[in-house]
Amino acid sequence: MESYETLLDKAYQKVKVVTLSKDRFDIPKVTGQIEGKATIITNFKVIVDYLRRPADQVAKFLQKQLASNGKIDGDRLIFNTKMNSQKVNEKIAMYADEFVICPTCKKPDTEIESDKGIKSKHCLACGARSPLKQF
Numbered sequence: 001m002e003s004y005e006t007l008l009d010k011a012y013q014k015v016k017v018v019t020l021s022k023d024r025f026d027i028p029k030v031t032g033q034i035e036g037k038a039t040i041i042t043n044f045k046v047i048v049d050y051l052r053r054p055a056d057q058v059a060k061f062l063q064k065q066l067a068s069n070g071k072i073d074g075d076r077l078i079f080n081t082k083m084n085s086q087k088v089n090e091k092i093a094m095y096a097d098e099f100v101i102c103p104t105c106k107k108p109d110t111e112i113e114s115d116k117g118i119k120s121k122h123c124l125a126c127g128a129r130s131p132l133k134q135f
């Protein structure tokens with residue numbers, strides 16, 4: 001029989017392992033370049049691959065959030081206005097929070113489910129389902 005203190009120690013150890021986990025979700029930062037009046041996100045594909053979401057879906061979200069028209073060009077995303085890449089990073093983080101990361105276990109192993117037009121995020125790691133906000 002283990003003492004209460006030993007159990008408590010074990011619990012703390014478990015918590016530590018989780019927070020120090022190396023496979024933390026760390027989205028690549030955008031690399032952008034300004035060309036004339038356009039902003040080109042040159043590593044757009046790297047980012048959507050990391051998020052494991054369709055490029056057009058991420059692009060649509062960013063265009064709406066950044067109030068700028070954009071188009072996908074191969075591995076790149078081109079906006080028709082000048083943009084601060086920091087701002088784009090913020091919106092990508094926002095996308096990840098809403099559409100990728102499980103609010104229960106904070107893991108990115110989720111898929112989007114649609115039931116009678118209501119979309120929810122289903123976590124493959126812990127099984128939690130959470131409704132999506134509409135953007």
Ligand SMILES: [Zn+2]
Nearest residue numbers: 102105123126
């Ligand atoms: Zn989860």
